[in-house]
Each structure stands twice: as structure tokens, then as C-alpha cells.
Amino acid sequence: MTGDLTSRTIGRSDRPWVNKELQQFVGRFELDAQSGLYFDCHTPSEHRALISATFLKLPVLLRNAAITLGLTVSTTMRGRTRSGHLSTAYGAWDESDPARISPHIEMSIVSLSPELIVAHLAHEISHVFWAVQSQSAQALYTGMMRKLALPNFQDVTEYARQFFAKGVLDKWVLESFCETVGKLCYPAYGDPESAAVVSVLAARHAAMQSSFGLTVQEIAG
Numbered sequence: 001m002t003g004d005l006t007s008r009t010i011g012r013s014d015r016p017w018v019n020k021e022l023q024q025f026v027g028r029f030e031l032d033a034q035s036g037l038y039f040d041c042h043t044p045s046e047h048r049a050l051i052s053a054t055f056l057k058l059p060v061l062l063r064n065a066a067i068t069l070g071l072t073v074s075t076t077m078r079g080r081t082r083s084g085h086l087s088t089a090y091g092a093w094d095e096s097d098p099a100r101i102s103p104h105i106e107m108s109i110v111s112l113s114p115e116l117i118v119a120h121l122a123h124e125i126s127h128v129f130w131a132v133q134s135q136s137a138q139a140l141y142t143g144m145m146r147k148l149a150l151p152n153f154q155d156v157t158e159y160a161r162q163f164f165a166k167g168v169l170d171k172w173v174l175e176s177f178c179e180t181v182g183k184l185c186y187p188a189y190g191d192p193e194s195a196a197v198v199s200v201l202a203a204r205h206a207a208m209q210s211s212f213g214l215t216v217q218e219i220a221g
Contacts, residue, residue, distance in 0.1 A: 040074035089127035119182035119189035141211035157190035
């Protein structure tokens with residue numbers, strides 16, 4: 001990786017997670033001085049401004065994790081990211097050395113809409129935050145989630161519910177964590193809040209505070 005204080009050039013050797021289909025996520029990235037994020041050099045200025053302004057509203061612990069790991073960002077005018085989602089966080093998530101994770105977030109034009117950008121950006125940066133938490137903290141949070149998953153359990157969004165239904169514990173805990181952060185930041189995200197969802201959100205928020213010291217406040221759209 002080469003660069004100065006205002007730009008970085010990231011190569012394949014810097015991103016072990018990049019394969020033939022993801023080669024667009026190497027190259028030159030330019031620093032947004034206000035947010036501290038590095039944007040792909042081809043990112044439209046209006047997208048940079050929108051994402052940077054939203055990023056600065058997110059919980060400070062999430063922002064610190066993103067900046068510490070050198071998060072880079074790009075957007076696509078397509079309705080889906082390269083991986084087929086509305087927004088995606090890429091990285092070498094299994095790396096024991098945080099410096100090797102080299103995270104990148106790609107956001108589709110759909111995710112940049114007013115009703116989605118807060119929750120989707122919060123969700124994707126929550127992946128980065130989770131990656132730098134200790135195994136003991138993750139285990140503590142996972143144990144709390146197991147206790148909450150009672151019969152007729154109602155998760156916070158349909159996206160989170162699909163992982164619970166599949167019974168993939170680790171994936172469900174992570175994705176539901178990210179969805180919960182997104183919905184705490186922007187309550188209008190996803191399904192209307194039932195009493196059951198409000199209860200789960202409160203319990204999850206308490207678990208985040210206990211496990212990670214993470215406090216999430218609602219963000220105006």
C-alpha cells in the first residue's frame with residue numbers, strides 16, 4: 001500500500017479478500033478530510049458528501065473502528081452491489097491481525113436513499129466494529145442473544161429473522177447485531193415496531209452496552 005496523507009493506493013497484496021470478481025476494490029482512494037474516510041477516486045462528490053455526513057452521526061465507537069482500520073468506501077449506480085446486496089461490507093474478517101482486515105464498504109444507489117442510508121451505513125460499519133472486538137466480548141454478547149431467542153422470538157427485521165430461521169448461530173448473531181444497530185440509529189428502518197420488537201431492541205442495546213460499551217442513539221434522517 002502506498003500513498004500520502006490525502007490519498008492511498010491499495011493493491012491486491014493489501015487485500016487478501018479480493019478475488020477476480022472484486023478487483024474494482026483496489027486502486028486509488030482519496031481522503032475525505034471531514035470524516036476521515038477514504039473514497040474510491042471515482043466516487044461522485046455528492047455521494048462522498050452524503051456518506052461522510054451520515055458517518056459523522058454514527059456512534060463514536062463505530063467511527064473509531066472504521067478509521068482505525070482505514071475503511072474505504074465506494075458507491076455504484078446499480079441497484080445492487082457486486083455481491084448482490086443493497087450494501088456490502090467486505091474484508092478479511094477472519095484475520096487475527098486487524099491491520100490485515102482492510103475493510104471496504106460498497107453502497108448501491110438504493111442504499112443512498114433517505115429512508116435507508118442511515119440504517120445501511122450503520123449496519124455495514126457494525127461489521128467493521130464487530131471484527132475488532134475481543135473473543136470474550138463477542139462470546140458474552142452471543143450468550144445474551146441465546147437467552148433472548150425464546151420460542152416465538154421476534155427479531156428486529158426480516159433480514160435478521162432469516163438467519164435465525166436457518167439456525168446458523170454465528171451468522172445470525174452477527175447480522176442481527178448489525179441490523180439492531182441500524183434500527184436503533186433509524187427506528188423507521190424495516191418493519192413497523194411492534195411491542196415485541198421494541199422489547200428486543202431494548203434488551204439488545206443493554207447487551208451491547210454491557211459487552212462492548214456501545215451506546216447507540218437515534219439519528220435524524
